[in-house]
């Protein structure tokens with residue numbers, strides 16, 4: 576058997592769900608579980624999920640004030656001759672992350688364009704936001720578990736399963 580353990584390769588991304596307490600998410604995401612910033616995760620999202628996430632950040636900014644909330648924006652590129660779709664025929668979009676509390680200071684990083692990775696997924700808030708796994712109960716009682724497949728019993732998380740339970744809560 577060939578040795579499939581190749582530590583020099585980047586860790587494959589796992590499919591899971593993440594949230595930031597009960598304020599943001601849970602959202603479907605892919606991430607490298609070993610890539611941690613103070614224990615927090617660096618998730619990647621599909622454009623559809625980024626749209627959901629973006630709407631929520633803008634809603635939070637309305638509720639709590641822009642000084643305390645970063646917002647994400649998805650700008651569709653429409654009606655641009657021959658430029659409105661990408662190579663796969665999908666509509667082009669530009670994802671922008673605005674950090675309002677830095678904007679007044681004129682910091683160059685106050686607004687950044689989030690580039691998609693090789694899989695077309697967008698990393699939002701990695702090494703910056705306190706993303707953690709959204710967990711859900713598994714019938715095998717080895718919960719909480721956090722990946723799409725339970726590492727104890729092998730059961731796959733049902734589509735749309737409740738992710739109401741978060742870490743360390745009773």
Ligand SMILES: [Zn+2]
Pocket residue numbers: 713714715716717725726727728729730
């Ligand atoms: Zn299980």
